[in-house]
Amino acid sequence: MTDDARSEDTCSDTARTDGGAAAVKAVEAEEQPAREKNVGQPLKRKEDNRLTTGRGRYIEDLEPVPNLHYIAVLRSPLAHANIESIDASAALELPGVKAVITGQDVAARVKPFPAAVQNPSNAYYPIAVDKVRYYGEPVAVVVADDRYRAHDALEHIRVSYDRLDPILDPEEAVEDDAPQVHEGGNVANHRVLEYGNVEAEFDAADHIVEERFEYPRTAYPPLETYGVIADYDDGQDTLDIWANFQGPFSLHAVTTAVLPLPENRITLRVPSDQGGGFGVKCSLYPYMVLLSAVSMEAGVPVKWVESRQEHLLASSMHANRVQYLEGAVDDDGNIRAIRFRQYDDYGGYVRPPEPGATYRPIANWQGPYTMNALGAELFAVRTNKCPTGPNRGYGCHLHYFALEGLVDRMAETIDMDPAELRLRNFIEDDAFPFESLTGGLYDSGQYEKAMRMGLEAIDYENLTTESDDEDTLVGIGMAAVVDPQASNMGYLDVALPKEMRKNTKSGALEAITVIVGPDATVKVDLTDSPQGQGHETTVSQIVADELGVPFDAVKVNTGIDTSADSWAISSGTYSSRFGTIGHAAVAKAAGQVRDQILTIGAHLLGVSEDRVELRDEAVVSDEGDAVSLRRIAGTTYWDPQQLPEGVEPKLAALSVMGMNQATAVTDDDKVNSSMTYAFGAHFAVVEVNKRTGVVNIRDYVTVHDPGTVVNPLIVRGQIEGGTFHGYASTFYEFHEYDETGTLQTDSLMDYAMPTIKERLKMRHEHVETPSPFTEIGSKGTGEAGTQATVPALSNAVRNALMQADVDLDTLPITPDRVWELLHPAETDD
Template structure:
């Protein structure tokens, strides 16, 4: 993308438009230098520190727990176990009961008598220093009696399988079904398959991932009488306030939650964490301020994970390549407990499997399955990357089956530009776009024809380094979300967002947003929006967020919703400010409101050059309030809530050219090009940054990341030595571009960009690697595409297999074959 300011948007005499300009992010200096209010920087007088003893075993009864020696350690204030809190800790809330009969076993913040995953809290030391707390943890004496460990979903769902929770009837939490035939949005799926010429079936594994945000989770609780202030490195201060109040019994009006600057989340901080609840309970018990900051090892082991699905997907088509039906069955690993939206993540994906294609029939089924692992929950894309991966992978498989070019197959079935808005077989109304236009632009960016020619040459010469090109033509649902739709999906909250604007006497502007950033650049983008709306200088705008005492209403940041929903609330609040100011301007200018025009921050009387009053001057006038119309309030401040009527649907085409070294299995991205339609763009630099970060994470799922548990349920990827993340050294240059079809359902015309790169890129990368070696007999390679897996797939067949010895992998060794999959031996 070309990051330049477009001079054509500036009209003579008026200040240049801020929206669309590549403003450097105003918050970055303090975020990058760390000289800011990261939660762990907080120190309160008399503060004590928590350190958590965590279970080293995955499934056990606690048979002996003696904390007396720890209590005697220097500077220890208190030591607590589950017994101390069993009557007051309640359950970590789950806000998304996706089916009426979903089984929620309850989620204690600290284990009482059994542990259900490695890393579960067993005891807590509170001490006057962090080091004293950590040292004393080692003095706690605990014995466990192991219970059979449940790790493999395909095994866990069989009759007679050992149970994660003894008080439940099975390891299945819920069975969620969306059937287009029953919903009236499509035909009968079984009939479509029965009548089809071609059916292709595959089993794909979405490996378990760790969000790996940069700033570790951190909590500080301050106490003032019966009032509590909870600082937390969270994405969701507003939701956390409600949920923490309900969980602990601290009345909501006695609990203030502050998310200060937060260093990344990727969904990993969209959570009500056990440690947040425990810090509140301990602060209440001791009447002292309490801090807990996790170590990186704790973070990898106990912060919620993402993905972890086994996907069985069938596609039906005729011989000409017209798709006739889609059938999806998922096993979704919940982990040991249900956290905030654990069960909803795969269910959200239900609506995205049809992708951009015109399937006439569709059926989706998902089982949420308990295992003895840390719970899964939101991770960048949350349900949509999984769906996009499955559909974009199976479209390539169908193309192979039909001997068709994979792009031709997509073109034959995708929604054409003139068909938008388009109601899909999943019942969604896709808002706007042009798949052909984005694809053409991406093909040009990649240099598609030259690379296809090189691929052919390498194949013919038997080059040890083969070349492949992978395609992902994707869409996603963003702008979460219309509250009524969320209600219909049994989500526990709405999807509106709130903003207010305070006009200060000096003409400066405070924007209060309910959409709490954790690195996205809200302060810059919101300032640009308000600068245009009110005609005030960009630097005159301050954006306030993240403190429930300042921003009392909000639903926070996730699901690429901030700009689409929260930004729109800012626009609506600005419009109210201008409307209120208009009344006062008319009074002061002695003109009719109808005769005023507002431009460049100034009200002027039509046909009367020279006469005018700036909105910043009006702010001072109404502060003094010496002269304003009768019958109105002396304020031009305003607030607005916005509830969208539809999701927004970014789409785009991602293309990956991949070199595969057949001697070693090493894969290297040769070139990556993508063209995304994310609607109107407020700040091209922020968009570019979101794309780069999203691409890095999506590529990383394809190539690097995998949380692996061994046969005993230990997380073997417990440090960044084993849980591999790429650096800039390992990633290619990204050739990015945009097409622009404004979102029709919000005044900004924005669709959301936070997740696009992460959702789209993963299948493009895997498809590219397979395209490079398919002629060598390879039809699938499991993610991440480690060199060993690629090498084994090429030289030994199969999908590359497990990364650890047989029997010790969470997936039990079942593998994908040409005909579908074969079960573990």
């Protein structure tokens, strides 16, 4: 294309034919090599310049309305107690204090949150009404004209409590004589599920292998804590909420369902930038409701940004789990069946989307293995701990810690190499799409190829557990996981037996808008608020390829405004869904705009559409004539009479993308709980110092298959981040309560998190098996690292400890715990 063609004015240089039809003089396209595709290239992230130079826009930066007041939250010092009285008179006399709001005030304005369980007796409000059920539960809220005055006023509120015995152990909580968190009992949900003839498979097996596994509570604290601004306008009876909410609009519906306003009078706005999420910010909505009720009651807009201690104390944690797992295996290594009984501890209230940690992995419970039957008995239990919510891996890392630990024990039982046992039972390449026993539809994969790549990369054949140092134990571990992405909204219906299901749900939608403006610039509006995943970059890569424009020509708008944006009920950045359905929706919307450009461009060139293509910012005919994208855009918006008959004057498309595989749960409790399923295999070599209990990681290799890789740098970043989270869960992070229910890990002095100094060094390999279900074949990749790391590392440490006749079935693997296992006599002394 000539320089003249590139600089044509958008609303001039048009000509009329004798018949009055629009025409544009075709410009001969210069012969030049085609522009390299953007998808698949390791392009640097667009976001980084803004974010690393301090120009991000976060919730703390916002003061969107005048007369903004600040709140401070008074929290319970007890885990379980009745509230006898609250005296706020002294606090109200302090300068700058506008109001003190209690649970009774809030309960008069909002309804309790719903619960997707059989025994929904929690009556969960965002603040304690008459009873506290966990240490740190909100009891009262101070509203003041300054945040420091608000915090000072907390010391002047007097609360009288009637202390009750707490229950903290999920197994003990199901006993009849346990202290009752709620009058309806501590078991919120109990289901027994069976897929295939479990008893027959266990009866026929050569060996039955069993083990108890315990996974602690974790938090994965993001760099940025919770933040909310709420402004109720009583004149218009409208409510505006600003929050660094992670964006699942299914929970927006939960929020609006309990507030005394219809959805069209409630606007949620999410900043364009967030300092991390990791699923934790999906649990922000109770505070959104709390501040909304406070704004209504106090009559002023209010703001709250959570302290780090508050976040660790009472924001959200991942459920801790006790799981009893059994496997039926034959002498030749054939895995016949598995069954398990598990107790998930959801704390004082089972709040939406819980009990998701129990049921989120249902479709991939069998992992990457073929088997004939699977059984599960599931308990969702309430205890006197902080309520739980999604966390990176959401239930899957807990499950794979146990499942992959069991696979290692199966291999030991039949004296088979653990890699060989896995390879023998992997789903074969030609079996995809593969339907799991529980209803999952695994879309694609090359499990054996990925596994063998990892074994070769870590030089598995030549590895040995022998050590030249008598104080060092060497261990080798591995794990293979199927990573589900883009959750089907209907999977939680499995929590209810079929006779209790009403208004079943299904689907996994995403809404994306792509617009080419009058000057041929491209704008993409997302209904997602990324927390560091690189949406702006990958979206630009996909759209640039679809529309034949440069990567830098695409402007991506993030953030959410429910009053202005087109969104679908499940929109948001969670469940690794953007790489799956987000990318698919972007490609679909851009493809629709591409078709519009080709239609108009062919018309302006006077040829049929089958004779043109879009490349290098122009529509080019098979004879070499071209019309620039700039000319097409100018004609569309400035001279629409030149367009073909029946063609609307727009270069824009809104794609609300859905996937047909997201069906409702069946009567026999099967559900495809995710839209795509990636694969990850991790391999670790560790050294355990017998004198100190310290574990050193000598080598670590990951192999991931996320379908089509849009940007290798971002995929690597997601895998490294997820792997580091799994590393933290294995060796560092856990929440600990004492016997009174008081949290002992409410600061970063006590809640151990690895720093950059402890960064896990790793090597990466990739396999690309495109998904047949998405527009460009991509899948998510944000959580597989977490899911595979925990079992790979724990299996490696256990492999080392077994040389000292020590077993391991509990996390985290801290030096003191390892030392105690290795020196039981000295520990007893």
